[in-house]
Amino acid sequence: MEKQAYIVGVYDDEEPLVNAAKKFKEEGVKIHDVYTPYPIHEIFEIQEVKSRLSIAAYIYGWIGGLGILAFMQYAAVLSWPLNYGGKPVNSFPSFILVTLVFTILFVTIMSLTTFIGRAQIFPGKTIDIIDPRTTDDKFVFVFPQEGTDRKKVEELLKSTGASEIYDR
Amino acid sequence: MYKTEVRGLLVEGGKTLGDVTRDIMRPLETRSPNWWRVVFGFASLMSIWGLYSIYITITQGIGTWGVNNTVGWGWAIINFVWWIGIGHAGTAFSIFLLVLRQKWRTSINRAAEAMTVVAVMCAALFPALHMGRIWNFYFIIPYPNTRGPLWVNFNSPLFWDFLAISAYLLISASFWYLGMIPDFASIRDKTTSKVKKAVYGFFSMGWLGSTKEWIRFEALAFILGGIAAVLVVSVHSIVSTDFAVGVEPGWHTTIFPPYFVVGAIFSGFAMVMTLMIIIRKFYNFENYVTDSHLGAIARILVFVSLIMGTAYLTEIFVAWYSGNKYEIFTFFHNRITGEFTPQFWAMFISNALVPQLLWIKKLRNNTTVLFIISIIINIGMWFERFNIVVTSLSKDFLPANWATYHPSWIEVGIYVGTLGFFTLGVLLFFRYIPMMAMSEVKGVMKFNKTKAK
Numbered sequence: 305m306e307k308q309a310y311i312v313g314v315y316d317d318e319e320p321l322v323n324a325a326k327k328f329k330e331e332g333v334k335i336h337d338v339y340t341p342y343p344i345h346e347i348f349e350i351q352e353v354k355s356r357l358s359i360a361a362y363i364y365g366w367i368g369g370l371g372i373l374a375f376m377q378y379a380a381v382l383s384w385p386l387n388y389g390g391k392p393v394n395s396f397p398s399f400i401l402v403t404l405v406f407t408i409l410f411v412t413i414m415s416l417t418t419f420i421g422r423a424q425i426f427p428g429k430t431i432d433i434i435d436p437r438t439t440d441d442k443f444v445f446v447f448p449q450e451g452t453d454r455k456k457v458e459e460l461l462k463s464t465g466a467s468e469i470y471d472r
Numbered sequence: 473m474y475k476t477e478v479r480g481l482l483v484e485g486g487k488t489l490g491d492v493t494r495d496i497m498r499p500l501e502t503r504s505p506n507w508w509r510v511v512f513g514f515a516s517l518m519s520i521w522g523l524y525s526i527y528i529t530i531t532q533g534i535g536t537w538g539v540n541n542t543v544g545w546g547w548a549i550i551n552f553v554w555w556i557g558i559g560h561a562g563t564a565f566s567i568f569l570l571v572l573r574q575k576w577r578t579s580i581n582r583a584a585e586a587m588t589v590v591a592v593m594c595a596a597l598f599p600a601l602h603m604g605r606i607w608n609f610y611f612i613i614p615y616p617n618t619r620g621p622l623w624v625n626f627n628s629p630l631f632w633d634f635l636a637i638s639a640y641l642l643i644s645a646s647f648w649y650l651g652m653i654p655d656f657a658s659i660r661d662k663t664t665s666k667v668k669k670a671v672y673g674f675f676s677m678g679w680l681g682s683t684k685e686w687i688r689f690e691a692l693a694f695i696l697g698g699i700a701a702v703l704v705v706s707v708h709s710i711v712s713t714d715f716a717v718g719v720e721p722g723w724h725t726t727i728f729p730p731y732f733v734v735g736a737i738f739s740g741f742a743m744v745m746t747l748m749i750i751i752r753k754f755y756n757f758e759n760y761v762t763d764s765h766l767g768a769i770a771r772i773l774v775f776v777s778l779i780m781g782t783a784y785l786t787e788i789f790v791a792w793y794s795g796n797k798y799e800i801f802t803f804f805h806n807r808i809t810g811e812f813t814p815q816f817w818a819m820f821i822s823n824a825l826v827p828q829l830l831w832i833k834k835l836r837n838n839t840t841v842l843f844i845i846s847i848i849i850n851i852g853m854w855f856e857r858f859n860i861v862v863t864s865l866s867k868d869f870l871p872a873n874w875a876t877y878h879p880s881w882i883e884v885g886i887y888v889g890t891l892g893f894f895t896l897g898v899l900l901f902f903r904y905i906p907m908m909a910m911s912e913v914k915g916v917m918k919f920n921k922t923k924a925k
Contacts, residue, residue, distance in 0.1 A: 318918060341489060341658070342915035343686040351683050355691040361699075379614060379623040388627055398627040402635060404706055408699045409639040416646055419692045423685055425653070429678030436661035438681050439654065441489035441914075 309449040310336070312435060313461040314442050314468040318344055321443040324464035325350045328445075333457060337446045339438035357422070361415045368410030372403050434472065480764030482575055482916050487759060489914050493658055496906045496913070499755055500659065500668075504903055507754065515895035522889010525882045526601065534604050536882045542875035543865045547883040548598045550857040553711060553732075554739070555595035555890065556637070557853060561740015562588025563644045564704045567697045575919055576768055578912040579760040583751060584744045585648040586905065590897035591743075592641045594890040599633065601886065629713040636707040643703060647696045650689070653679050654911040708736045715860060721798040722807075722864035725790065731783045735856060738776045738823065742849035745769050747898065749843045751907055760908055767836055773849070774830045781824030798869060811876065812863045815855050822852025 315321040322344065328335055329350055338347055348354075376399050380386070385393045420426055438444050447457055449471065461469050487495070528536050539546040562584035569577035600606055612634050614624045624631050656676035663669055679685065712732035715723040745766065752761040788808070791799040807816040826848050835841045867874045901907070 338683045339681045340683075340686065341681060342654075342911045343690050347683055348687050353683050353687050355687045357688060357691040358695055361695045376626050380626050384620055384623055386625070388625060391627060395627055401632045401706065401710060402626055405632070405635050405639050405703065405710075408703050409635075409642065411699055412639075412643045412646060412696060415692055415695050416650075419688055423688045425677040425679065425685070427677050428674045431678040431680060433661065433680065439658040439661045439679075440493045 308432070310434060310472050311447040311449055311452060311454065311457060312468075312470055312472050313445040313447075313457075313466040314435065314437075314470075315444070315465065316442065316467050318443065320465040321445075322346045322350070324445070324461070324466070327464050328460060331456070331460060333447075333453070333460060335445050336448055339434060339444040339446065341439055341441060341443070357415060357418060360418050361411050364411045364414040365407055368414075369403055369407040371410070372406040373399065376402065480762060482578070482762075482919055483760055483913060484762050485759035487917070489917060492913050492917070493662060493910055495757070495760070496655075496908050496910050497659060497662060499902060499907065500904065501663065501665075505754070508899060508902070511895065512899050515892045515899065518888050518892025519896060520892075521885045522887075522892055525885030525889060526597075528882050529601055529886065530606055534602070536880060538878050538880040538883060540875050540877065542868075542873050543862060543877035545602075545861050545865060546877055547879045547887055548602045550854065550861050551887050551890065552595050552598035552602075553857045553861075554854050555591050555598070555894075556708070556711060557732075557736035557739040557857075558743045558850075559588045559591030559595055559640075559644075559740070560704060560708055560733075560736035561738075561744060562586070562591070563640075563647065563700055564737050564740060565744055567647070567701045567704065570693070570697045571701055575916045576765055578916050579757075579765060579908050580744065580748055580769075581912070582648075582651065582905075582909045583747050583901075583907055584740075585644060585651070586901040587743060587747055587898065588644045588740075589641070589648055590894050590901075592637065592644065593897075594894050596637055596641065597890060598886075599630075599637075629710060629717055632710045633714060636703070636710045640700075640703055640707045643696065643700050647693070647700060650693060650696065651909050651912070652905065653677055654681060654689070655906045655909060657681065658910055659906065705733055708733045720864040720868055721796075721802040722787075722791075722860070725787065727783060727786060727790070731787075734776060734779045734783065735853060738773070738780055739850055739853035741769060741773055741776065742846040742853070745773070745842060745846040746850070749839055749846070751902070753839070755902070755907065757907070760913065763837060766839065766842055770830045770836045770842060773827050773845075777824060777827035777849075781820075784820060784824055802864060802867070806863050806867050807859060811866070812859065815858050815863075819852050819855040819859055822848045823856060826852070 313324075315324065318340075321338075321340070325335065325338070325347055335351065338351065340347065377394065380399075381394045387393075391398075434446055435442060435444050445461070445466075458469055483492070537546060537548070539548075565584045566577060566581035569581070600609060603609060611619075612624060612631065614626075653676055656672045657679035660669055660673040660676050663672065709729035709732065712728040716725060716728040718724065748761050748766065748769070751757055752766075788803050791803040794800075806812060826845060829841070829845065830836050862877055866876055
């Protein structure tokens with residue numbers, strides 16, 4: 305994998321990181337990416353990233369639920385109607401449990417697939433680790449070297465309490 | 473906002489973020505302790521007995537069990553319901569507390585989910601073996617086949633059971649694995665061993681911890697958590713319909729679904745307590761699984777125990793109030809008194825009475841007492857299932873059909889075997905997977921500071 309050149313600013317704690325992110329936004333400097341050891345909701349808001357995964361899951365729920373109802377209708381009523389103790393062939397109330405469980409199963413499988421597809425996460429993926437300490441206890445801002453006002457970025461990083469600034 | 477004054481600190485001992493990674497990774501980096509090897513040996517022996525019993529069951533048939541025409545469901549179904557109950561609470565614990573945004577789940581959820589996955593696998597073994605012809609197992613899957621196509625009966629609780637358990641296992645395992653991805657990445661970046669770096673790196677799926685990854689990760693965790701919460705309730709309700717749709721006295725009641733769900737949560741929380749005390753004691757995680765964590769589980773146990781007691785008394789009251797002589801016979805002359813008296817009172821005392829001791833703060837703060845009570849609850853819950861399965865079946869409407877039931881060594885062997893499999897699974901989990909969700913523990917560390925301000 306080809307490594308891109310970055311300016312990396314390292315913070316030791318969440319609080320200065322969030323304040324710094326706000327400051328960068330005020331100054332109109334775009335942060336390319338933030339790497340943190342755990343999710344920080346303030347950063348999501350400042351960076352204005354959103355996930356539409358729950359909308360997708362809602363749609364999957366409808367597809368799965370209606371799909372399994374249609375399938376049971378086909379299997380138990382059209383394809384091979386069997387008389388179970390005189391119950392109606394299309395015994396809708398007792399189809400509900402299967403519908404519920406299958407819908408949940410379908411939503412899970414499809415949401416996982418969507419997550420893997422969108423986040424591009426899969427076993428054995430080759431990656432470019434910017435700073436290995438971000439999965440431990442460091443919080444990192446990353447700016448591409450090209451097209452960034454280096455002086456301004458470094459100044460802002462220093463004034464907001466970054467513990468390290470380095471090129472990579 | 474999290475109130476440390478009410479719950480106590482989530483992580484004690486003034487730990488930093490780096491300490492969390494180091495502490496939780498330690499069991500993976502060091503040689504496994506001696507007790508681990510000894511228990512592993514014992515569990516292997518138990519598993520071998522279990523495998524032998526399974527071999528005999530498959531090659532010679534259900535005739536090797538103690539079940540008969542009257543008591544057609546013996547230990548197999550008791551153990552099935554018992555294991556699935558234990559398997560329930562792990563995810564229930566993790567997911568309900570996630571959806572309710574309870575911060576104290578973070579040190580416990582990983583172990584609880586591991587317990588779930590292993591217990592559900594043990595549970596699934598029993599109905600599969602009980603089918604008799606396990607090699608025809610795939611008949612229960614509805615797919616276009618050359619047998620007609622003959623479809624399964626979508627009205628049957630046994631089919632619902634199959635679907636519910638498969639879905640539950642798959643979702644619990646996915647949820648568990650999803651939570652591990654960031655932790656595997658931590659190990660990948662921290663470990664010095666090349667083998668570990670490669671293996672954990674492979675399973676970390678290229679996790680970096682960028683904002684976009686985290687937001688999608690959280691969205692997915694909430695989707696899986698939200699829908700699995702429904703599943704937790706529905707799976708054990710479905711298990712209860714296996715009984716409730718039967719016309720046996722003592723089974724044919726509408727109280728069964730909530731009664732089973734609560735029972736499952738009860739036994740599972742007790743097992744979580746057992747496991748957390750072991751983890752805390754043997755791996756020195758006192759700073760992560762604090763007294764306030766154990767206290768919180770204990771308080772839930774007291775509450776659920778009250779519900780259990782109410783359910784037992786409701787059943788007995790309804791049997792009497794209905795005036796139905798078969799119900800009255802089953803509850804008053806076959807459980808409270810009669811042939812199965814010891815089993816009934818073992819259930820009642822250990823589930824409804826003993827946990828009430830936890831009202832006393834002194835006992836609640838004593839780890840040994842908590843450990844003993846959690847074991848008693850698990851035994852009591854086993855007897856609950858014994859009562860339901862065996863007493864109702866052994867003496868039904870026609871005295872000419874009455875029979876009693878004793879398990880054969882093969883049945884006992886399969887049960888001991890699953891205990892062995894479970895122990896092996898948990899031990900492997902201790903050894904190779906971070907026992908607590910590092911990223912989540914780190915995420916709640918900031919709430920420790922609220923008090924200092």
